[in-house]
Amino acid sequence: MNRNVLISGASIAGPALAYWLGRHGFTPTVVELAPALRSGGHAVDFRGDTHLTVLDRMGLLPKLRRLRTGGSPIRFVDATGRTLLHLPAEFAGGEIEVLREDLARLLFEHSAPYAEYVFGDSVTGLAETASGVRVEFRSGTVRDFDLVIGADGLHSNVRRLAFGPEQDYVRHLGYYAATWPMPGNSCPGLGRGSVGYSTPGRFVSVGADHRDPARAGAFAVFASPPLRYDRHDPDRHKQLIADAFAGLGWEVPRLIAALEQAPDLYFDAISRADVGAWSQGRVCLVGDAACGATIGGMGTGTAIVAAYVLAGELAEARGDHRTAFTRYESRLRRYAQACQSGGDRTAKFLAPATTTGIRLRNALLSRPLFLNGMLRMGRRISSTVALPEYAVGCGRVGG
Structure with a gap:
């Protein structure tokens, strides 16, 4: 019942869900607008027992440990380069x-035996029928699926359509936030981690x-009311960033000069998604599409957990999407919102709004007791959901 599932999005939540659906005997198809797996992007992290348990149940934990960066310490400095925090x-x-990009590649390779992947295409129309969903694609293709899952991020196309x-x-x-690559020799003497101003x-x-020591990456955040711009116009994005940081000292002029030549740029508003119900009929949302935050919301870990639970609930309900979608949201909503x-x-x-705010941040986080308390709170929040066991093949995953 309801075995043929379309997943929109091949970043994190989509491939993770495809893997688990395939393990449970479903037939997932993953469609991705990009012509291939997306490369680049900043590092992502997992923290707490819940994240690590799901990765272990997927069989990914040893591989991820081999790929880990070792973490990214950060040193806050003043305009002269003096360390403040x-x-x-x-x-x-x-x-x-x-x-x-390492995580995305690993999830793709892990899920590929269980799923059909379609790159360079996207969903343009959804029409629910008595027995499924008729899906129109940008390529002109029309296909019927039993269920459709939006795993396509904060700006979810499936959410917009359904x-x-x-x-x-x-x-x-x-x-707003931005990241862009730059030559490693643009800012010599960086060492491990990053330096921020x-x-x-x-x-x-x-x-x-x-x-690669020949490469480096810049990251920027600036306060602004909503801006009007084309999300697909990188030249306009570069101008907005340059305007926001005009006149600053430290290494900022050098970073903005590198921005002008950067071949790749990520730029977006810092936002959050809040969806009253995560499903509508035969369409359901997972990951950032349902309950996302641009940065700092543990979105990667939450996506992995949500994929595990959604697939497991569909299997436990034998494809009864109404029951499965309700149980999935009931188990995860409070957890996802807390993260x-x-x-x-x-x-x-x-980027505190005032100089006083910057000084207060530096002073508080320089105290080991306060810093350790924040670290413990992050681990606790990411581990506040009980992971159920779900039958897979001849056995059960979990316990």
């Missing part, structure tokens, strides 16, 4: 930190590549 690798990197316009579900949190409402950092709430604070932490 040093945060350990665990603060941003959790128990395991890996490059996003639930309504993005502005009904995605809220701007007052900041905060002024009121603005933060910029640069870090050496974890593998997501960290995204509300991340930009304010990196």
Whole structure:
């Protein structure tokens, strides 16, 4: 019953869900707009027993440990380069930190035996029928599926088609974020980790590549009300970033100069998604599409957990999507929202609105007791859901 499942999105949640659905005997198809797996991106992390348990049940934990970066310590400096605050690798990197492209590749390889992958295409129309969903694709193809899952991120196309316009579900949190690559020799002497510089409402950092010393990466956050721009216009994005950081000292002019020549750029509003119900009929959302935050919301770990639970509930309900979708959301909503709430604070932490706020951040986090308390809180929040056991093949996963 309801074995033929379309998943939109081949980043993290989509391949993880495809793997578990395949293990449970479903037939998943994953469609991805990009022509191939997306490369690049910053490191992502897992923290706490819940994240690590799901990765272990997937058989990925040993491989991820071999791929881990070792974490990314960060040193906050003033305009002269003097160190004001040093945060350990665990603060941003959790128990395991890996490059996003490594995780995406591993999930793809792990799920490929169980799923059909279609790259370079996307969903353009959804029409629920008596027995399934008729799906139209940008390529002109029309196919019928029993269920459709939106695993396509904060700007989910499936959510827009099945639930309504993005502005009904995605809220701007007052900041924008950007990342771009640059030559490693642009900022010599970086060493391990990254160096960051905060002024009121603005933060910029640069870090050496974890593998290639000839490469580095810049990361920037700035406060702003909602801006009008084309999401697919990188030249406009570069101009907005350059305008936001004009006149700053430290290494900022050098980083902005590298931005002008950068072949790749990520730029987006820092936002969060809040969807009243994660399913509509035969369509369901998973990961950031349902309950995401741009940065700082433990979205990668939550996506892995959500994929495990959604697939398991569909298997336990023998494909009864109404029962499965309800149980899936009931198990995870409070957990996902608690993790997501960290995204509300991340930009304010990196780029406080005032000089006093910057000084207070530096002073508090310089105290080991306060810092260790924050680390313990992150591990506790990420481990507040009980993972059920689900039958897979001849046995059960879990316990």
